[in-house]
Amino acid sequence: MNYLNENIDSLNKKLANGSLSADKLTKDTVANIKDENKKLNAWITVADDAKPAENLDFSKNKLAGIPIGIKDNITTKGVKTTAASHMLYNYVPVFDATVISKLKKAQATFVGKTNMDEFAMGSSTEHSYYGPTHNPWNLDKVPGGSSGGSAAAVASGQVVAALGSDTGGSIRQPAAFNGIFGIKPTYGRVSRWGLIAFSSSLDQIGVLTKRAKDSAEILNVIAGSDDRDSTVSEKEVPDFTSFIGQGVKGLRIGVPKEYMSDAVDEKVRAAVQKQIDFLKANGAIINKVSLPLTKYVVPTYYIIASSEASSNLQRYDGIRYGYRAKDTKSLVDVYVKSRSEGFGPEVKRRIMLGSFALSAGSYDKFFKQAAKVRTLICNEFDKIFADNDIIVGPTTTTPAFDIGSEISDPIKMYNNDILTISANLAGIPAASVPAGLADGMPVGFQIMAKRFDEGNIFRVADFIERNNKFYEKTPSGMED
Amino acid sequence: MKITEDTIKHVAILSRLEFDDKELGKMTKQMGSIINMADQLSEVDTKGVPETVQVVDRDTVFRDDKPEHWQDREDLMKNAPAKANGFIKVPVIINKDDDQ
Numbered sequence: 082m083n084y085l086n087e088n089i090d091s092l093n094k095k096l097a098n099g100s101l102s103a104d105k106l107t108k109d110t111v112a113n114i115k116d117e118n119k120k121l122n123a124w125i126t127v128a129d130d131a132k133p134a135e136n137l138d139f140s141k142n143k144l145a146g147i148p149i150g151i152k153d154n155i156t157t158k159g160v161k162t163t164a165a166s167h168m169l170y171n172y173v174p175v176f177d178a179t180v181i182s183k184l185k186k187a188q189a190t191f192v193g194k195t196n197m198d199e200f201a202m203g204s205s206t207e208h209s210y211y212g213p214t215h216n217p218w219n220l221d222k223v224p225g226g227s228s229g230g231s232a233a234a235v236a237s238g239q240v241v242a243a244l245g246s247d248t249g250g251s252i253r254q255p256a257a258f259n260g261i262f263g264i265k266p267t268y269g270r271v272s273r274w275g276l277i278a279f280s281s282s283l284d285q286i287g288v289l290t291k292r293a294k295d296s297a298e299i300l301n302v303i304a305g306s307d308d309r310d311s312t313v314s315e316k317e318v319p320d321f322t323s324f325i326g327q328g329v330k331g332l333r334i335g336v337p338k339e340y341m342s343d344a345v346d347e348k349v350r351a352a353v354q355k356q357i358d359f360l361k362a363n364g365a366i367i368n369k370v371s372l373p374l375t376k377y378v379v380p381t382y383y384i385i386a387s388s389e390a391s392s393n394l395q396r397y398d399g400i401r402y403g404y405r406a407k408d409t410k411s412l413v414d415v416y417v418k419s420r421s422e423g424f425g426p427e428v429k430r431r432i433m434l435g436s437f438a439l440s441a442g443s444y445d446k447f448f449k450q451a452a453k454v455r456t457l458i459c460n461e462f463d464k465i466f467a468d469n470d471i472i473v474g475p476t477t478t479t480p481a482f483d484i485g486s487e488i489s490d491p492i493k494m495y496n497n498d499i500l501t502i503s504a505n506l507a508g509i510p511a512a513s514v515p516a517g518l519a520d521g522m523p524v525g526f527q528i529m530a531k532r533f534d535e536g537n538i539f540r541v542a543d544f545i546e547r548n549n550k551f552y553e554k555t556p557s558g559m560e561d
Numbered sequence: 562m563k564i565t566e567d568t569i570k571h572v573a574i575l576s577r578l579e580f581d582d583k584e585l586g587k588m589t590k591q592m593g594s595i596i597n598m599a600d601q602l603s604e605v606d607t608k609g610v611p612e613t614v615q616v617v618d619r620d621t622v623f624r625d626d627k628p629e630h631w632q633d634r635e636d637l638m639k640n641a642p643a644k645a646n647g648f649i650k651v652p653v654i655i656n657k658d659d660d661q
Contacts, residue, residue, distance in 0.1 A: 175640075268616050308624055311619065384599050400651060421580075430591060432578065433572050456612065
């Protein structure tokens with residue numbers, strides 16, 4: 082079966098009244114994934130032996146018996162977790178990430194691990210050792226990245242929800258390219274214990290679903306403090322579903338002029354403007370604002386993220402787990418050959434850039450300067466949020482691009498993230514909700530809020546979704 | 562800032578990576594353009610601006626140091642690429658015929 086016309090509430094109702102059994106739901110889901118994977122390649126591992134939890138309690142647990150996809154950089158006990166890298170081609174974690182333990186407690190069903198850019202480094206899911214994922218709206222286009230597998234799996238109705246991770250836009254950009262909702266919560270809202278580290282001051286686990294409410298349901302389960310991750314806030318977690326079904330009257334919305342400049346595709350801007358006009362017509366207060374440092378966010382991000390990555394990825398040495406090169410003569414030989422053969426080209430570029438930015442002679446000029454510019458970027462957001470509840474604009478400058486069109490030009494690929502990176506640098510929550518189509522491909526509307534104010538994001542995303550009903554559309558690549 | 566093949570060779574050593582001649586040429590060119598992009602940051606006036614290296618809302622976090630059962634040795638060893646007699650196996654580290 083597929084979930085193109087389902088959501089968590091509708092499935093929960095069917096499971097509770099017995100018109101659908103959790104066993105059948107699991108079996109049909111896995112069968113459909115295996116069938117469609119030939120076309121989309123959205124999954125690295127499909128769980129043939131998937132089965133629902135025992136003693137399902139449909140009234141207590143909304144997620145009971147509901148199949149969910151997990152990005153392959155989130156560790157799952159006993160289930161291969163590769164981060165889409167040859168380096169971890171055979172790695173079977175001995176523990177569950179905290180988000181997985183929480184989902185297990187909520188009785189969700191696990192059906193497999195989704196494709197991604199290697200170690201979450203990329204914006205197209207083409208940097209996967211397991212081959213690119215295809216966009217369900219047009220199989221010749223990228224699904225975005227790095228959570229491209231999760232996004233394509235949800236958009237094509239293979240699962241109703243999937244977890245992703247977002248370091249510079251890796252949930253929001255694929256959500257935009259696939260016409261679904263995707264949220265990166267506030268840095269510190271969700272535990273990252275068990276998330277394979279890329280850039281620890283930016284990484285955040287989040288959710289991709291067709292409907293905003295479904296993400297709220299899942300965030301309710303995975304958010305909150307964790308003894309194993311000291312970066313998680315102890316702030317109280319609200320019921321995120323309580324923000325669904327509200328209006329936007331009086332809501333103060335900032336629209337940065339840099340996000341609606343000529344650098345953004347005209348049709349993307351038009352689709353976004355339509356949503357802004359709709360919010361205004363319903364009583365929201367629209368304010369023109371400015372984020373002048375937007376032109377520096379890409380270099381700031383690539384220096385910081387790559388520096389942290391070069392440090393985090395030191396652990397892959399071929400000794401205790403993962404890929405080890407053959408015919409090595411010394412210990413250093415094991416390190417160098419295993420890393421050189423195990424990592425793909427984009428990961429190597431980032432490690433090299435990070436090592437360079439942190440090395441003697443470059444540290445002040447690059448890493449330190451980027452960390453200072455990051456402060457100024459945070460200040461710009463603080464200033465706007467003093468008079469605005471949320472900031473909106475497009476999620477991406479263009480709709481999904483062709484597979485193969487940017488892979489050989491790193492700078493062009495990096496610039497895909499210009500509108501999403503800032504939220505990670507500032508640690509604020511941000512989401513993408515479908516705005517419409519441009520030349521037949523989905524356009525994402527980005528909503529950013531103050532730290533720990535995911536509530537206003539759900540409020541606005543749900544309001545837009547109820548109006549444009551984008552979720553009723555079937556991806557054009559799935560019609561056959 | 563000029564990025565030369567020597568710069569890349571030096572950074573490769575720091576990164577425990579190696580590149581053949583063809584890869585080295587490509588990496589030098591690509592790193593050159595990436596560093597060139599990053600060089601734009603020097604345009605921003607950051608005099609007196611503190612650095613932001615994290616956005617956590619908590620100070621140093623403490624928890625009780627209580628022992629707990631975590632993993633079985635056998636499970637942990639399953640992922641090791643080479644092992645012998647219950648230990649992880651690596652090439653010779655100290656060899657009197659070798660300076661390494």
